[in-house]
Amino acid sequence: MSVEILDGETIRSFVEDEQAFNISVESRFASLDTDNNGRLSYIEMMKELLSLRVIETHFGVDNIGLSHEELVQVYGSLFSRFDHNGDGTVDLEEFRAEMKEMMLAVANGLGFLPVQMLVEEGSFLKRAIERERAMKLTA
Numbered sequence: 001m002s003v004e005i006l007d008g009e010t011i012r013s014f015v016e017d018e019q020a021f022n023i024s025v026e027s028r029f030a031s032l033d034t035d036n037n038g039r040l041s042y043i044e045m046m047k048e049l050l051s052l053r054v055i056e057t058h059f060g061v062d063n064i065g066l067s068h069e070e071l072v073q074v075y076g077s078l079f080s081r082f083d084h085n086g087d088g089t090v091d092l093e094e095f096r097a098e099m100k101e102m103m104l105a106v107a108n109g110l111g112f113l114p115v116q117m118l119v120e121e122g123s124f125l126k127r128a129i130e131r132e133r134a135m136k137l138t139a
């Protein structure tokens with residue numbers, strides 16, 4: 001984990017760079033798929049959902065204030081958003097499509113004001129920041 005400063009544009013330009021985004025989607029998918037069966041189970045997805053800090057950004061609440069049952073419900077409904085065909089697992093295409101939506105939603109939520117965020121190593125937000133940093137260095 002590290003504390004990073006990012007704004008909506010950092011995330012948006014990352015998502016719109018299809019090549020960079022797809023590479024990240026595929027490597028993130030592979031690292032989450034701990035049993036290597038090509039699909040993400042609910043348990044495997046939890047790590048990603050937690051790293052996105054979706055609770056805070058989408059629901060405006062701190063997850064510390066939620067009961068265990070409430071958290072299960074929130075993450076369950078997030079998981080079914082990813083699982084488009086409802087087969088109980090998330091495949092690469094479902095993951096890619098929903099990741100894109102979610103990252104753009106986070107970007108819109110951030111807007112133009114840079115915010116400080118706790119970012120997990122290897123997460124999408126971290127990759128978005130690293131990409132921007134690399135581009136600034138080569139510019």
Ligand SMILES: [Ca+2]
Pocket residue numbers: 033034035036037038039040041044
């Ligand atoms: Ca799996």
Ligand SMILES: [Ca+2]
Pocket residue numbers: 082083084085086087088089090091094
């Ligand atoms: Ca599915």
